[in-house]
């Protein structure tokens with residue numbers, strides 16, 4: 126099976142590349158510097174060069190607040206590029222995997238969101254991801270849409286997401302505020318990548334899937350556990366979501382669950398493995 130991967134330097138892409146390698150799958154990574162997904166000619170060239178059976182699009186502009194600063198670029202990368210990809214892959218009869226986000230929901234459900242729930246995007250980022258889902262469904266008969274919650278895991282590029290900021294502070298004696306009322310299902314990218322490839326390799330029915338480690342937790346509890354397992358001296362202070370200024374409404378609770386897939390291991394077990402592995406790599 127030939128897989129063409131976009132976004133391989135990012136947090137999820139790094140894991141997808143690693144898991145493909147572990148499974149001896151032919152994974153060709155189209156790097157941003159060679160292939161800009163907003164350029165249809167670049168995309169066509171990449172598809173002609175690698176002749177994939179499967180395209181996985183993990184490339185995106187990510188982050189609700191960050192994307193609100195440049196909605197045009199957000200829609201160009203997250204949505205318009207997906208419409209190009211979706212149409213191109215239909216010509217080649219290729220399976221298309223589009224990575225999406227729990228942020229398509231408004232966060233008011235007070236329970237896990239499943240594949241059966243109605244979406245209600247509240248910002249440029251979430252709207253861009255939702256319309257990309259629509260293009261994927263419209264233009265591709267053979268598609269998988271994978272919605273993910275808050276991710277943690279290794280990455281090849283420089284990240285500026287919440288988890289990257291947390292890792293950057295672990296060696297310090299600083300104080301970090303984290304919300305007690307922001308709820309998520311933190312998910313290890315390696316676990317998510319394994320499930321995505323199980324779905325593709327197992328030829329599961331095409332459609333929408335939620336992929337998340339088991340459990341829901343406040344950002345405060347997640348960060349506290351991260352700090353504890355890392356044996357860091359970083360002090361975590363309790364805060365409320367309203368204490369953090371944001372240019373846009375950010376959903377309060379986005380835990381995900383699947384009604385189609387079996388449950389994954391808990392986020393705590395996954396976090397323990399991630400931190401233990403990263404510490405081992407640092408010691409080498």
Ligand SMILES: NC(=O)c1ccc[n+]([C@@H]2O[C@H](COP(=O)([O-])OP(=O)(O)OC[C@H]3O[C@@H](n4cnc5c(N)ncnc54)[C@H](OP(=O)(O)O)[C@@H]3O)[C@@H](O)[C@H]2O)c1
Pocket residue numbers: 131132133134135136137138156157158160161162163182183184185186187202224225226227254272273274275276277280282283284286
């Ligand atoms: N991170 C999360 O917590 C989270 C949560 C839910 C869903 N997701 C979804 O998961 C997917 C992957 O997210 P991530 O966190 O791995 O993102 P990320 O770490 O920010 O990586 C984004 C990737 O996209 C590439 N890219 C950006 N613009 C591009 C362009 N114009 N052409 C080609 N490549 C481009 C980047 O390449 P360079 O680095 O070389 O520029 C990088 O490889 C996204 O669809 C995101 O919406 C992420």
